[in-house]
Amino acid sequence: DxxxxxxxxxxxxxxxxxxxxxxxxxxxxxxxxxxxxxxxxxxxxxxxxxxxxxxxxxxxxxxxxxxxxxxxxxxxxxxxxxxxxxxxxxxxSGCRSYGRPVVQAIFQERFSKRGDRRHFLRGILTREDGEFRVRTTGDQGSGILTSMVKANCLIDVPVEVERLNPGDEVAVQLLSGEAWLATTEQGHSGGNRLSCC
Known part of the structure; x- marks a missing residue:
């Protein structure tokens, strides 16, 4: 160095x-x-x-x-x-779409932050009873590699949102093929819609 x-x-x-x-x-x-x-x-x-x-x-x-x-x-x-x-x-590379797929999911925990930064929480997305639910992977420190290894999505918490409670709707960026399959199946059954950012 x-x-x-x-x-x-x-x-x-x-x-x-x-x-x-x-x-x-x-x-x-x-x-x-x-x-x-x-x-x-x-x-x-x-x-x-x-x-x-x-x-x-x-x-x-x-x-x-x-x-x-x-x-x-x-x-x-x-x-x-x-x-x-x-x-x-x-x-x-010439791709027309370059954002990760995004779905809306129901947050399962409590989370709070200051209203000065956008947060990307590492999360685990599941589908239960026809709806997407998401929780964090645990401790979210930037040096905790397992928080990313366990994640199949990123929970996008906007700057202005200072508090999340169980049941709140959040935007989720999909990272893994498993999460993609779950959303694709849901999309075919007329549930939550996919959108690219």
Whole structure:
């Protein structure tokens, strides 16, 4: 973790169509990405997002190439990849639809947060009695990898929502094939509709 080594690696990466880094975008002693991006003449759109997990995140262009600096915490990196990098890759590949399928589900727990960030909770989606239900995978810390490993969906909690109670309806982004099959079957039976974001 030195500025010189990072600059060398980023320069090599600029031979590709898109550059994706993980780590080094926050305010720690070894977070050099911001300085190196600037040194390479990056035109950055933003350095932070009002989301959790994944607030420290860099995006812009370096020498005309899209450049993403994802957080170093594994869950933060995965969530921000899903929200930003995956759609960008699909769009660059010519796909017409690049959002994960989204369904409405009934939340099964209590959850509270401050009204300053959008949250992506890792969740487990099931279908019971003809309706989708969702609960979290447990502890939601950005360093808890099992919260993502157990998940088949992301529960999208908007900035302005500060509290969720059992029975509240939430938007859920599907991640796994198992969740996709459940929603497809439900769609054929005239239940909850799928939509892409």
């Amino acid at each position: 030195t500025p010189m080594a990072l600059k060398e690696k980023i320069s090599q990466g600029l031979n590709a169509d898109i550059l994706v880094l993980s780590g080094g975008v926050s305010m720690g002693d070894y977070d050099f990405t911001k300085a190196v991006f600037r040194e390479l003449g990056a035109d950055m759109n933003f350095w932070k997002l009002a989301i959790r997990p994944g607030q420290p995140l860099a995006f812009g262009k370096i020498q005309g190439k899209l450049a993403f600096g994802l957080p170093g915490n594994p869950v933060s990196s995965m969530v921000t990849f899903e929200q930003l990098v995956r759609p960008a890759l699909l769009k660059m």
